[in-house]
Amino acid sequence: MSTRALILLAVFLSVALLLLGLAAWTLSEEARHQRRLRARVRRLAGDELDDRPSISLLRESYLQNLSPLERRLELSDILQPLRKQLDQAGVSRPAYQLLLLMFALGLGAALLTWQLVELPLAAPLSGLLVGSLPLVLLQVRKQRRMQQVEQELPDVLSMLARSLRAGLPLTQALKIVADDMxxxxxxxxxxxxxDLNYGGEIRAALDGLSERVPSPTIATLNTAIMIQRDTGGNLAHVIDQLENLARQRFRFKRQLKTFTASNRVAAWIVGFMPFALAAILELTSPGYITDFFDTEIGRLLIYTALGLVILGALVLWRLVKVEV
Structure with missing residues (x-):
């Protein structure tokens, strides 16, 4: 097989991997569950909700502290997904600052690699990896925050239900939970x-809560509050049932994490084994791996091997990741 055919094959595999990853994210059970909850909230609301991101009164107060240029950047449609990730991770930092940090790190890493390593693809690859590091850390912080949310929800819902059963209105019950926990x-x-105390609408406040905390339990709580506001009902009883469901869901996720621990460890071992083996071979036999970079076909083999290792790691990660 010629070098041109190998390059075309590597490009095809890369594009196929990206498409498979996008399809797996779009068709995942969690994404489908969130879409069903949003559709149900729209039906229960009686009219179509605005799909544009709502800006609460607290959000407007935050934007007023920024300069006109910073406010324009923060409200741009391009930075909205990044702004959403920052809110879900609990990071109170403008989105454009994180984007500039990623660009600076990526550019610095690419220039440094260009000066140290004489490989055509090493500079952009290192720039991409280092530049995406803040985004990876942001995702890790978001996952930890969501785990903390799932752990706190049963007790929070229990206190909220007791406050409502004592005869307090929803706003005062929310205040008691916020002050005492x-x-x-x-x-x-x-x-x-x-937000409600400043005169905001309850629907906008709940939508903001769902945006900041993308939990199925929170989405179900918002649906119950909207139903109780429009048609009436025993909201405390519904929250009690939701608390029991959240507690069972958290317990099941802990058990599932325990049962899949060995598979996750095996995935990490399989993912790092090629790199560890390459390092051991290079240390014991100098030039065993680096000699591949001296020829064009050797570099192509190295890049193909790296692509296959990444593909295998993603497949293993998807196999051990179970949506609940």
């Missing part, structure tokens, strides 16, 4: 209370 969820409920 510590954690991510009470702080988010405090933001909802403050």
């Amino acid at each position: 510590d954690g991510v969820v009470p702080a988010e409920f405090g933001i909802v209370y403050t």
Whole structure:
């Protein structure tokens, strides 16, 4: 097989991998569940909700502290997905600053690699990897925050139900939860209370809560509140049932994580084994790996091997990741 055919094959595999990853994310059970919940909220609301991101009163107060240029950048449609990730991770930093940090790190890494390594693809690859590091750390922080949310939700919902059963209105119940409890969820409920206390609409406040905390339990709670507001009902009883469901869901996820621990460790071992083996071979036999970079076909083999290792790691990661 010629070098041109190998390059075309590597490009085809890369594009196919990207498309498979996009399809797996789009068709995942969690994405379908969130779409069903959003559709149900729209039907229960009686009219179509605005798909544009709503800006709460607290959000407007935050934007007023920025300069006109910063406010224009923060409200741009291009930075909205990044802004959403920052909110879900609990990071109070403008999105454009994170984007500039990623660009600076990527450019610095690419220039440094260009000066040290004489490989045509090494500079852009290193720039891409280093530049995406803040985004990876942001995703890790988001996952940890969501785990904390799932752990806090049962107790928070229990106190919210007891406050409602005592005869307090929803706003005062949210205030009691925010004042008497510590954690991510009470702080988010405090933001909802403050937004309502400033005169904001309950639908906009709940939509903001769902955007900041993308939890199925929170989405179900918002649906129950909207139903109770429009048609009436025993909201405390519904929250009690939701608390029981959240507690069972959290317990099941802990058990599932325990059962899949060995598979996840095996995935990490298989993912790092090629790199560890290459390092051991290079240390014991100098030039065994680096000699591949001296010829064009050797570099192509190295790049193909790296692509296959990444593909295998993604497949293993998808196999051990179970949506609940």
